[in-house]
Amino acid sequence: EAQVTQNPRYLITVTGKKLTVTCSQNMNHEYMSWYRQDPGLGLRQIYYSMNVEVTDKGDVPEGYKVSRKEKRNFPLILESPSPNQTSLYFCASRLIGRGLATGELFFGEGSRLTVL
Protein backbone atom coordinates (compact mmCIF):
# COMPACT_ATOMS: atom_id res chain seq x y z
CA GLU A 1 0.00 0.00 0.00
CA ALA A 2 1.34 3.41 -1.00
CA GLN A 3 1.81 5.49 2.10
CA VAL A 4 3.76 8.01 4.13
CA THR A 5 4.62 6.80 7.62
CA GLN A 6 5.57 9.01 10.54
CA ASN A 7 6.86 8.04 13.97
CA PRO A 8 6.18 8.68 16.73
CA ARG A 9 2.53 9.65 16.41
CA TYR A 10 2.49 11.21 19.88
CA LEU A 11 5.36 12.50 21.96
CA ILE A 12 5.69 14.50 25.14
CA THR A 13 9.15 15.77 25.90
CA VAL A 14 10.92 18.44 27.91
CA THR A 15 12.70 21.58 26.84
CA GLY A 16 16.16 20.93 25.46
CA LYS A 17 15.91 17.17 24.99
CA LYS A 18 16.83 16.35 21.40
CA LEU A 19 14.29 14.39 19.42
CA THR A 20 13.78 13.04 15.92
CA VAL A 21 10.54 12.46 14.09
CA THR A 22 10.95 9.95 11.30
CA CYS A 23 9.18 10.00 7.95
CA SER A 24 9.28 7.29 5.34
CA GLN A 25 7.51 6.92 1.98
CA ASN A 26 7.30 3.91 -0.31
CA MET A 27 6.22 5.65 -3.51
CA ASN A 28 9.68 6.57 -4.84
CA HIS A 29 8.79 10.26 -4.62
CA GLU A 30 11.56 12.77 -5.16
CA TYR A 31 9.96 15.53 -3.13
CA MET A 32 9.44 15.36 0.63
CA SER A 33 8.40 18.09 3.02
CA TRP A 34 7.62 18.82 6.64
CA TYR A 35 4.77 21.04 7.82
CA ARG A 36 3.51 22.15 11.17
CA GLN A 37 -0.17 22.76 11.77
CA ASP A 38 -1.26 25.28 14.37
CA PRO A 39 -4.77 26.62 15.07
CA GLY A 40 -5.48 29.73 13.04
CA LEU A 41 -2.20 29.48 11.17
CA GLY A 42 -2.93 26.54 8.91
CA LEU A 43 -0.07 24.52 7.45
CA ARG A 44 3.34 26.10 7.41
CA GLN A 45 6.26 24.51 5.66
CA ILE A 46 9.35 23.86 7.76
CA TYR A 47 11.79 22.23 5.33
CA TYR A 48 11.56 20.46 2.03
CA SER A 49 13.74 18.25 -0.12
CA MET A 50 13.72 17.94 -3.89
CA ASN A 51 15.87 14.79 -3.85
CA VAL A 52 18.60 12.94 -1.97
CA GLU A 53 21.08 15.36 -0.36
CA VAL A 54 19.04 18.36 -1.59
CA THR A 55 17.19 20.20 1.16
CA ASP A 56 16.00 23.76 1.61
CA LYS A 57 14.26 25.93 4.16
CA GLY A 58 10.56 26.50 4.10
CA ASP A 59 8.72 29.32 5.81
CA VAL A 60 9.43 28.43 9.46
CA PRO A 61 12.77 26.54 9.65
CA GLU A 62 14.11 28.00 12.90
CA GLY A 63 14.80 25.36 15.52
CA TYR A 64 14.61 22.44 13.10
CA LYS A 65 17.04 20.37 11.04
CA VAL A 66 16.48 17.76 8.36
CA SER A 67 18.51 15.30 6.36
CA ARG A 68 17.87 13.32 3.17
CA LYS A 69 20.39 10.55 2.93
CA GLU A 70 18.01 8.11 1.29
CA LYS A 71 15.17 8.80 -1.10
CA ARG A 72 12.53 7.19 1.10
CA ASN A 73 13.43 8.85 4.43
CA PHE A 74 13.25 12.45 5.59
CA PRO A 75 13.66 12.80 9.36
CA LEU A 76 12.88 16.01 11.23
CA ILE A 77 15.30 16.82 14.03
CA LEU A 78 14.68 19.15 16.94
CA GLU A 79 18.09 19.65 18.51
CA SER A 80 16.85 21.62 21.52
CA PRO A 81 13.05 21.66 21.58
CA SER A 82 11.21 24.59 23.12
CA PRO A 83 7.55 24.97 24.13
CA ASN A 84 6.76 27.05 21.03
CA GLN A 85 7.49 23.93 18.98
CA THR A 86 4.48 22.22 20.50
CA SER A 87 2.44 21.45 17.41
CA LEU A 88 1.04 18.85 15.04
CA TYR A 89 3.62 17.90 12.43
CA PHE A 90 2.93 16.42 9.01
CA CYS A 91 5.30 14.87 6.55
CA ALA A 92 4.32 14.78 2.89
CA SER A 93 5.75 13.55 -0.39
CA ARG A 94 5.03 13.82 -4.10
CA LEU A 95 6.40 13.34 -7.54
CA ILE A 96 7.99 16.44 -8.97
CA GLY A 97 6.36 17.91 -12.04
CA ARG A 98 3.19 19.46 -13.34
CA GLY A 99 0.11 17.75 -14.60
CA LEU A 100 -2.28 15.03 -13.59
CA ALA A 101 0.36 12.40 -12.83
CA THR A 102 2.26 14.58 -10.39
CA GLY A 103 1.75 17.44 -8.00
CA GLU A 104 -0.53 15.76 -5.47
CA LEU A 105 0.90 15.71 -1.97
CA PHE A 106 0.55 12.51 0.05
CA PHE A 107 0.51 13.11 3.77
CA GLY A 108 1.45 11.10 6.79
CA GLU A 109 -0.96 10.75 9.70
CA GLY A 110 0.72 13.43 11.73
CA SER A 111 2.88 13.54 14.85
CA ARG A 112 1.57 15.45 17.84
CA LEU A 113 4.48 16.88 19.80
CA THR A 114 4.23 18.53 23.21
CA VAL A 115 7.27 20.26 24.67
CA LEU A 116 7.03 21.01 28.39
Next chain:
Amino acid sequence: AQRVTQPEKLLSVFKGAPVELKCNYSYSGSPELFWYVQYSRQRLQLLLRHISRESIKGFTADLNKGETSFHLKKPFAQEEDSAMYYCALLTGPGGYQKVTFGTGTKLQVIP
Protein backbone atom coordinates in the same frame (compact mmCIF):
# COMPACT_ATOMS: atom_id res chain seq x y z
CA ALA B 1 5.80 35.97 -3.67
CA GLN B 2 2.94 33.52 -3.86
CA ARG B 3 0.15 33.67 -1.33
CA VAL B 4 -3.10 31.84 -0.65
CA THR B 5 -5.90 33.51 1.26
CA GLN B 6 -8.85 31.72 2.82
CA PRO B 7 -10.81 34.53 4.49
CA GLU B 8 -13.13 32.39 6.61
CA LYS B 9 -11.75 30.43 9.57
CA LEU B 10 -15.14 28.85 10.23
CA LEU B 11 -18.12 28.36 7.99
CA SER B 12 -21.33 26.95 9.46
CA VAL B 13 -24.17 25.86 7.20
CA PHE B 14 -27.28 23.78 7.64
CA LYS B 15 -27.56 20.37 6.06
CA GLY B 16 -28.92 20.70 2.55
CA ALA B 17 -27.78 24.31 2.16
CA PRO B 18 -25.25 25.36 -0.49
CA VAL B 19 -21.62 25.67 0.48
CA GLU B 20 -18.93 27.96 -0.86
CA LEU B 21 -15.45 27.97 0.62
CA LYS B 22 -13.44 30.90 -0.66
CA CYS B 23 -9.85 30.80 -1.86
CA ASN B 24 -7.89 33.59 -3.48
CA TYR B 25 -4.30 33.38 -4.61
CA SER B 26 -1.56 35.70 -5.74
CA TYR B 27 0.98 34.47 -8.25
CA SER B 28 2.16 36.03 -11.47
CA GLY B 29 2.86 32.80 -13.32
CA SER B 30 0.82 29.76 -14.26
CA PRO B 31 -0.62 28.21 -11.11
CA GLU B 32 -1.94 24.81 -10.20
CA LEU B 33 -4.60 24.91 -7.52
CA PHE B 34 -5.71 22.18 -5.16
CA TRP B 35 -8.21 21.63 -2.39
CA TYR B 36 -7.17 19.32 0.43
CA VAL B 37 -9.53 18.06 3.13
CA GLN B 38 -8.79 16.88 6.65
CA TYR B 39 -11.54 14.95 8.41
CA SER B 40 -11.42 14.74 12.17
CA ARG B 41 -8.29 12.94 13.39
CA GLN B 42 -7.28 11.94 9.87
CA ARG B 43 -4.47 12.88 7.54
CA LEU B 44 -4.89 15.50 4.87
CA GLN B 45 -5.95 14.15 1.52
CA LEU B 46 -6.49 15.60 -1.89
CA LEU B 47 -10.08 16.53 -2.61
CA LEU B 48 -9.72 17.96 -6.09
CA ARG B 49 -7.40 19.90 -8.39
CA HIS B 50 -8.26 22.40 -11.06
CA ILE B 51 -6.56 20.60 -13.94
CA SER B 52 -8.64 17.46 -13.51
CA ARG B 53 -11.94 19.33 -13.72
CA GLU B 54 -13.66 16.63 -11.69
CA SER B 55 -16.48 16.70 -9.20
CA ILE B 56 -15.51 14.82 -6.06
CA LYS B 57 -18.10 14.05 -3.36
CA GLY B 58 -20.32 16.64 -5.03
CA PHE B 59 -17.71 19.39 -4.71
CA THR B 60 -16.51 21.46 -7.65
CA ALA B 61 -14.03 24.29 -7.99
CA ASP B 62 -13.32 26.48 -10.97
CA LEU B 63 -10.13 28.40 -11.46
CA ASN B 64 -10.89 32.03 -12.25
CA LYS B 65 -7.65 33.60 -13.38
CA GLY B 66 -9.23 37.05 -13.74
CA GLU B 67 -10.29 37.10 -10.11
CA THR B 68 -7.38 34.85 -9.01
CA SER B 69 -9.84 32.64 -7.18
CA PHE B 70 -10.47 28.93 -6.76
CA HIS B 71 -13.61 28.73 -4.64
CA LEU B 72 -14.92 25.33 -3.56
CA LYS B 73 -18.64 24.77 -3.99
CA LYS B 74 -21.25 22.18 -3.23
CA PRO B 75 -24.96 22.66 -3.88
CA PHE B 76 -26.24 20.65 -0.90
CA ALA B 77 -24.12 20.20 2.22
CA GLN B 78 -24.04 16.85 4.02
CA GLU B 79 -23.09 16.20 7.63
CA GLU B 80 -20.11 14.12 6.49
CA ASP B 81 -18.70 17.19 4.77
CA SER B 82 -17.78 18.65 8.16
CA ALA B 83 -13.99 18.93 8.04
CA MET B 84 -11.08 21.29 7.65
CA TYR B 85 -10.46 22.44 4.08
CA TYR B 86 -7.19 23.81 2.77
CA CYS B 87 -6.60 25.54 -0.52
CA ALA B 88 -3.09 25.03 -1.96
CA LEU B 89 -1.09 26.62 -4.74
CA LEU B 90 1.66 24.86 -6.68
CA THR B 91 4.05 27.17 -8.44
CA GLY B 92 7.34 27.08 -10.28
CA PRO B 93 9.00 24.85 -12.86
CA GLY B 94 10.04 21.27 -12.27
CA GLY B 95 13.11 21.74 -10.12
CA TYR B 96 11.92 24.68 -8.09
CA GLN B 97 8.35 23.95 -7.18
CA LYS B 98 6.72 25.28 -4.07
CA VAL B 99 3.39 24.40 -2.49
CA THR B 100 1.76 27.16 -0.47
CA PHE B 101 -1.24 26.48 1.73
CA GLY B 102 -3.92 28.81 2.95
CA THR B 103 -4.78 28.98 6.64
CA GLY B 104 -7.74 26.67 6.20
CA THR B 105 -11.50 26.89 6.67
CA LYS B 106 -13.37 24.69 9.08
CA LEU B 107 -16.70 23.65 7.61
CA GLN B 108 -19.38 22.77 10.11
CA VAL B 109 -22.58 21.27 8.74
CA ILE B 110 -25.43 21.58 11.20
CA PRO B 111 -27.97 18.73 11.13
